Amino acid sequence: MSLLVLTLPLAGASASPDYSYTLSQDGHQATRHGRASAALLPATGRAAGELVAVVPAQALSWQRVQLPPGVAANSPRMRTVLEGLLEDLLLDEPARLHFALAPGAAAGGSAWVAVCDRQWLRSALQALEAAGRPVARVVPEIAPGAETPALHFAGTPEAPLLLASGLPPDGAVAVLPPVPAALALLPAPGDEPLAATAEPAVAALAEQLLGRPVALASAGERALQAAQSRWDLAQFDLASTGRTRILRKAGGLFGALLRAPQWRAARWAGALLLLAQVVGLNAWAWQERTALATKRAAVRSTLTQNFPHVQVVVDAPLQMERELALLRQASGALAPGDLEPMLAAAGSVLAASGSGASAIDFSPGALQLRGLEVAPDTRAAAEGPLQAQGYALPMSAAQDTAAPAWQTRWQAMAPRERRLVLAAALLVAGALAWWLLLAPALRTLREAPAQHAQLDAQLERMQALAAEARLLQADASARPNMAEAQRALQAATAALGPGARVSLAGDRATVGLQGVSAAAIAPWLAQVRANARSVPVQAQLMRSRPKAQPVPASAAAATGSAPSTSAAPGEARWDGAVVFTLPGR
Numbered sequence: 001m002s003l004l005v006l007t008l009p010l011a012g013a014s015a016s017p018d019y020s021y022t023l024s025q026d027g028h029q030a031t032r033h034g035r036a037s038a039a040l041l042p043a044t045g046r047a048a049g050e051l052v053a054v055v056p057a058q059a060l061s062w063q064r065v066q067l068p069p070g071v072a073a074n075s076p077r078m079r080t081v082l083e084g085l086l087e088d089l090l091l092d093e094p095a096r097l098h099f100a101l102a103p104g105a106a107a108g109g110s111a112w113v114a115v116c117d118r119q120w121l122r123s124a125l126q127a128l129e130a131a132g133r134p135v136a137r138v139v140p141e142i143a144p145g146a147e148t149p150a151l152h153f154a155g156t157p158e159a160p161l162l163l164a165s166g167l168p169p170d171g172a173v174a175v176l177p178p179v180p181a182a183l184a185l186l187p188a189p190g191d192e193p194l195a196a197t198a199e200p201a202v203a204a205l206a207e208q209l210l211g212r213p214v215a216l217a218s219a220g221e222r223a224l225q226a227a228q229s230r231w232d233l234a235q236f237d238l239a240s241t242g243r244t245r246i247l248r249k250a251g252g253l254f255g256a257l258l259r260a261p262q263w264r265a266a267r268w269a270g271a272l273l274l275l276a277q278v279v280g281l282n283a284w285a286w287q288e289r290t291a292l293a294t295k296r297a298a299v300r301s302t303l304t305q306n307f308p309h310v311q312v313v314v315d316a317p318l319q320m321e322r323e324l325a326l327l328r329q330a331s332g333a334l335a336p337g338d339l340e341p342m343l344a345a346a347g348s349v350l351a352a353s354g355s356g357a358s359a360i361d362f363s364p365g366a367l368q369l370r371g372l373e374v375a376p377d378t379r380a381a382a383e384g385p386l387q388a389q390g391y392a393l394p395m396s397a398a399q400d401t402a403a404p405a406w407q408t409r410w411q412a413m414a415p416r417e418r419r420l421v422l423a424a425a426l427l428v429a430g431a432l433a434w435w436l437l438l439a440p441a442l443r444t445l446r447e448a449p450a451q452h453a454q455l456d457a458q459l460e461r462m463q464a465l466a467a468e469a470r471l472l473q474a475d476a477s478a479r480p481n482m483a484e485a486q487r488a489l490q491a492a493t494a495a496l497g498p499g500a501r502v503s504l505a506g507d508r509a510t511v512g513l514q515g516v517s518a519a520a521i522a523p524w525l526a527q528v529r530a531n532a533r534s535v536p537v538q539a540q541l542m543r544s545r546p547k548a549q550p551v552p553a554s555a556a557a558a559t560g561s562a563p564s565t566s567a568a569p570g571e572a573r574w575d576g577a578v579v580f581t582l583p584g585r
Contacts, residue, residue, distance in 0.1 A: 002049035002259060003027045007141070010056055011120045026260055027227075033220040038131035044055040045414065047145055053125070057141045057163055057175045061115045063089055065169060069108035075099050079236045082113060090115065098122075098502035100233040102145070112144050112170075114233055122238060132415035138233040139192035139226050145171045149187060152217065153178055153198035153206040154503045178202070178209055192470075250507045278437055285441035288448040295455040297570035302462040305471045318457050324465050327472045328582055331479055334532030336390050337365035339536045339578075340525055347391050360576075362539035408552065432567040483506070485582045495527075496520055509534065509580045515544050517573045535579040 003024045010018040016037055023032040032042060041273060042053065045420050065085045071077055078101070083094040090097065098118040105111035121138070128135055142152075146166035155161040162178040165171070176182035188195070197217040198206035206214045257263050270460025303316045307323045327336045335341070339362050346367060383393050415419070480488060489509055493500045499514040511523075528534050 003046040003052060003224070004040065004049060004226055005052045005054060005227045007056060007219075007223065008059075008121075008124045008387065010059060012119060020219065020223075022141060024224055027397045030218075030220040030224055033218070036126055038133060038225040041131075041133055042132070051128075052126070052134055053135045053138045054115060054141050054223055054226050055114075055121070055138060056163070057173070057235060059116050059120070059154070060140055061143055062173060063113045063115060064110060064172075065113055066110050067105060067107055069545065070109050072109070073105045073111075086113065086115070092117075097238075098233075098238065099229070100235045102143075102395070103230040103232070110170075114140060114143075114231075121233070125234070127484050135234070137227075138228045138238075139223070139231050140233065141175050141226050143229055144173045144232050149194050151186075151194050151196040151210075152222070152224070153202045153214070155199070156217070158199050160205055164528075180209065184207065204524060241494040248341065273287045281441045281445075285444040292448065292451055292455065295459060297451070299455065299458050299462055302459070302466050317462060320462055320465050323467050324472075327469055329581055331472045332529045332535055332583065333468075333472055334529070339367070339417075339539055340529075342367040342391070345386060345391055347459045348385070358543050360539060360541040362536070364537055394486070399462050425465065477581050480531075483581055485532040485534055489528055489580065489582070490535055492527040492531060493522055494532070496524055507582045509582055511578045513541070514575050515573045516575075518574055521574065528580065531578075533583045536578050537581050539576065541574045541578075544573040544575050 004021060005024070006021040007020040009019065013084065015210055018035045018037055019041065021033070021041055022030050022341075023044070025031050034581070036042070043049075045106070063086055065082070068081060071081055080102075082099045086099070087094055096118055098116050098121050099112040102112040102114075125135055125138070138283060142163050142165055143163070149164065149166040150163075152163045154159060154163060160178045162176040162182055164174045164176060167174060174185075193210075193212065196206060196214045198214045199222075200216055200221055203214060251459055256265070266511050296410045299316045300313045303313060303320050303323075307320075310323065310392075313319065325335065327333075338400055342362070343360075346369060357369040359369075359371070361368040379393065385391050410418070410421075411583060426467060486509065489511075490502050493502050493511055496513070496516050499516045501512045525536065528536075
């Protein structure tokens with residue numbers, strides 16, 4: 001994870017101070033060090049990095065307190081508790097100071113408390129926030145808790161400092177002037193002298209004061225060491241919200257995953273795994289597309305093999321149905337949508353209604369029975385058997401309802417604007433990857449089972465229709481011509497008596513019926529289909545009104561009444577017309 005560590009300027013600095021910064025791409029080795037204003041601070045890198053602010057040792061004081069039981073470290077009451085505990089130990093008003101508890105502090109135990117000027121720290125953080133460089137953590141330059149004493153000489157030859165850590169009791173810290181009197185305040189060294197480091201600018205002063213060589217430690221190395229601390233001084237009113245902390249931590253982890261050398265193998269493994277998943281997903285989708293294309297080709301070939309004259313295939317199942325309907329019509333074969341099968345199906349399931357139809361209207365594929373009163377329970381019971389035969393029982397009509405330019409613009413953008421542009425670019429790239437690489441394959445795999453089932457059903461239906469078409473095509477030699485069909489129709493109609501008349505018009509024949517017995521109509525339709533190979537395409541029939549019959553005179557004399565007329569009961573009779581299609585010449 002990349003780190004940008006900067007040292008906050010002390011109080012009294014200019015309105016636009018320069019910050020001493022250290023940049024590290026891996027969080028361990030310094031790659032760049034310098035001074036710059038907030039607007040000119042370097043970026044943390046392409047991956048999400050972390051900006052850590054270091055509070056100078058001179059700006060902090062440290063107090064050791066005993067926390068009361070029952071108040072958690074993250075409790076809103078802790079600030080008030082610390083004010084009460086430190087009120088007598090501070091020279092300034094507690095309301096003007098900022099407090100920060102040591103990491104791991106627990107109720108009922110002792111803990112170190114960092115104290116600094118509240119307004120100074122708030123202003124420093126707000127200035128960085130306004131420059132588009134929000135601070136993720138605030139750490140002290142030197143913190144108590146070290147187990148062994150150590151000395152560090154920092155600053156410049158004009159303003160040197162001696163930072164002591166690990167002092168008794170409890171690893172306290174101290175900021176002293178580098179003079180012999182200050183050394184006398186430190187604990188006496190044992191057999192081994194105190195560990196000492198110094199920045200290059202004050203190394204000579206440190207060696208002169210200690211009388212021995214000291215190890216060099218640059219300000220950048222010390223800043224990175226401070227950034228590794230578990231401390232975070234941004235507490236209480238300066239603490240970031242939980243959501244912000246989570247986002248920053250997630251960004252830091254993501255940045256480490258993208259840039260840290262120790263995650264290089266994991267990055268390669270993840271990239272290869274993702275690539276394998278995308279390739280495998282698209283290969284699977286390609287196999288499904290190939291299988292679907294094979295089934296579609298089989299459906300089309302079934303149509304073209306049985307009906308070679310069909311050159312253009314748009315909807316193979318629909319075209320197969322139409323061609324077979326024409327073949328049935330030419331040969332007089334029964335089809336599920338013809339008049340006789342639909343009358344038989346309606347009669348078998350609606351006989352329980354107890355009422356008869358007053359009129360029958362038929363057109364290819366649709367049979368309407370008028371005047372038939374069907375109870376809701378009878379209708380519900382009839383829908384299942386009708387659907388099993390391939391028919392539907394619909395509701396009645398009353399019931400139905402340029403590079404240099406963009407580089408210049410990019411350089412002129414504020415860091416916040418750059419992050420927003422990068423986020424938008426990542427969003428667009430992710431959307432394109434989804435639409436081009438993943439969505440088509442996932443859509444194919446999601447729709448493949450339904451398409452397989454649909455194509456299997458179509459192919460099975462097409463094969464059944466093809467078998468029927470072959471039978472009808474083999475029977476083509478036995479079909480009568482137009483004249484023979486007309487004679488056969490007239491002969492069959494003559495058996496109905498004087499109430500039936502035939503009218504011929506081209507390839508259509510209209511048979512008018514008047515008072516024809518219902519029992520004679522079904523055999524007549526079967527005889528016309530068998531002998532004339534004619535198919536009814538339209539029918540309009542209405543129940544005949546019974547005619548009054550005169551009472552014989554002998555019966556009137558026997559009863560002593562005058563002669564009269566009465567409606568003698570008899571079988572049902574029908575009036576209307578049936579239109580047939582005659583076979584071709």
